[in-house]
Amino acid sequence: MTLPVTDTALIATCMAAAALGVVVLSGAGGSAPVDIPADEQTVQETTQDTPGAQPLSDTVAVDAEFGEKVRSYLLQNPEVIFEAVAEYEMRNTASQADMDLALIDANYDKIFNDGYSWVGGNPDGDLTLVEFMDYQCGFCKRAYPEVTSFLEQDGNVRLIIKEFPILGPESELASRFAIAVKQLAGDDAYGEVHSALIQYEGRYTPELLTSLAEDMGLDGNDVLAMLDDDSITEILSENRMLAQRLQISGTPSFIMETEFLRGFVPADTLAMVAETLRD
Known part of the structure; x- marks a missing residue:
């Protein structure tokens, strides 16, 4: 760069x-003494x-x-x-x-095959793009349509989302809610709630999340009751430790196969990296 x-x-x-x-x-000449x-x-x-x-x-x-x-x-x-x-x-x-x-x-297995992170895009794609993100991160919000456009245009890339809330309690609340939805209702429900949360421009509150869950046909109280579940705490802890080992301190951060892409990346740059990796 x-x-x-x-x-x-x-x-x-x-x-x-x-x-x-x-x-x-x-x-x-070294002739003038200096007071130390x-x-x-x-x-x-x-x-x-x-x-x-x-x-x-x-x-x-x-x-x-x-x-x-x-x-x-x-x-x-x-x-x-x-x-x-x-x-x-x-x-x-x-x-x-x-x-x-x-x-x-x-850290290959923890990055690409942890067994609990959501997988989108083309699950059988020849390339994998991993994103560490925070729902309150403005650049993550900007990156969302770019990543979506890239996946739609390429069609052969697997996407993995790593919940990495680092911007305060509301970030943590949103991430816990998304993971709880995945555990209760599956991958499709997670994809829907992830899209809704990352595009939302207000505060993340229990009332908002309850309403969002009910709009998806879920019981809002059941989802909120699961937010402090030990399994969710473990997932977030694993993601934080992985980020620390990878020297990731900000969001968004991307890994595409062997390439680190730190910060906001537009769709055309993602496409160029993908093309290079395939050559």
């Missing part, structure tokens, strides 16, 4: 400042006593002539800083991709 211009410029500026800072230190607070003196003394540690002065000492050449070169060729940023970004992206792949591999 390419950094916005402002972020790239900021990083480049910082790198340039750091590089020029080394030059300034080298050119200072007592606590920082302690840190430096400890560092110097640590086997293998290098004193700060050793790590920044640069030949003055060489430093001036570096300074001159950077001022004459500032585009080098941006080239370095691009290379850093490329390496960082590759490293993140390797880490993501390792995390997915280590």
